[in-house]
Amino acid sequence: MSPVRSAPVLLACLALAAALPATAGAPGIQVLSARTTLVDEVYRLDADIRYDLGPAAEEALHSGVPLTFVTEIEVLRPRRWLWDARVARLEQRHVLRWHALSERYVLEHLNTGERRSFRSLARALQALGTLRGLPMLDRRLLRVGTAYDARLRARLSVEDLPAPMRPFAYLERDWRRLRSGWYRWRLAS
Numbered sequence: 268m269s270p271v272r273s274a275p276v277l278l279a280c281l282a283l284a285a286a287l288p289a290t291a292g293a294p295g296i297q298v299l300s301a302r303t304t305l306v307d308e309v310y311r312l313d314a315d316i317r318y319d320l321g322p323a324a325e326e327a328l329h330s331g332v333p334l335t336f337v338t339e340i341e342v343l344r345p346r347r348w349l350w351d352a353r354v355a356r357l358e359q360r361h362v363l364r365w366h367a368l369s370e371r372y373v374l375e376h377l378n379t380g381e382r383r384s385f386r387s388l389a390r391a392l393q394a395l396g397t398l399r400g401l402p403m404l405d406r407r408l409l410r411v412g413t414a415y416d417a418r419l420r421a422r423l424s425v426e427d428l429p430a431p432m433r434p435f436a437y438l439e440r441d442w443r444r445l446r447s448g449w450y451r452w453r454l455a456s
Contacts, residue, residue, distance in 0.1 A: 294321025294441050298450035301419045303403060305455060310404045312340065314450075316396035316421050321441045324423070325388070327432065333364045335377075335427035336395060342404055342454060343416045354415065355404050360424070361395055396421075415454040422446035 301314035316338070320328070328334055338359040343351040360377040371384040372391035385391040409415055423445035425436040436442040 293444060294319050294324065295444040296421050296423070296447040298419055298421060298447050301417070301450050301452055303417060303452075303455050305406060306400075308406045309402050310406065310417075310454065312398055312401040312403045312417075312419075314398040314401075314419055316398070316447065318392040318396050318421075320388075320392070320445070323435075323439065323441045324445060327428075328363065328365050328388075329367075331365070331367075332429060332432065333362050333427075335424040336361045336363065336421060337424050338398070338419065338421045340403060340417065340419050342409075343418065345414060345416055351416070355408065357403060359398075359401070362427075363391060363395065409454075416451055417454045418449045418451040420447045420449045 296319070297317045299315040299317055301312065303310045303312050305311075318336070320334075324334060338361075340357040340359070341353055342355040344354055345351050362375045362377060364373045364375070365371075366373055366384075369384075371386060372388055373382055373384045374391050374395055375382045383394060385394065403417070423436075423442070425433055425442070428436055
């Protein structure tokens with residue numbers, strides 16, 4: 268290939284390489300792993316979720332806006348010809364706040380009222396994304412011999428933002444990215 272013909276290819280490769288770091292650091296939520304174990308006839312969930320707020324959400328947090336995160340968990344019975352039947356649904360809600368006076372991040376689990384504080388945002392987000400031993404479902408609610416799937420997703424609750432911020436959160440791409448897709452796995456029997 269002549270140097271004249273290879274120049275556009277080289278420029279395209281350089282442009283692509285320059286664009287990759289910009290998208291790699293984009294805000295978002297991603298479910299990295301999830302699994303269930305059966306302990307004393309109760310399914311318990313272990314999951315890891317990565318939260319990257321991005322500049323807009325971090326600025327809102329540091330300006331005093333509490334951020335509410337929702338983790339949705341569903342148990343489904345797969346069906347061949349129809350949509351999967353939802354057997355159970357569980358929702359975990361957390362609020363993340365910045366306390367400027369103490370310079371600490373406070374993470375409150377709204378289902379239990381438990382509060383924890385952290386010196387860094389990274390530690391608070393790591394704690395938010397680490398679920399261990401969460402009681403999910405009693406085994407007696409499921410039919411013996413039937414296959415079930417579980418799925419999990421996490422999102423920022425735009426509805427819990429102050430009213431003037433909601434239109435921006437619905438329209439701005441960095442806010443819309445603060446939601447994961449469904450992560451699905453077979454429920455251990």
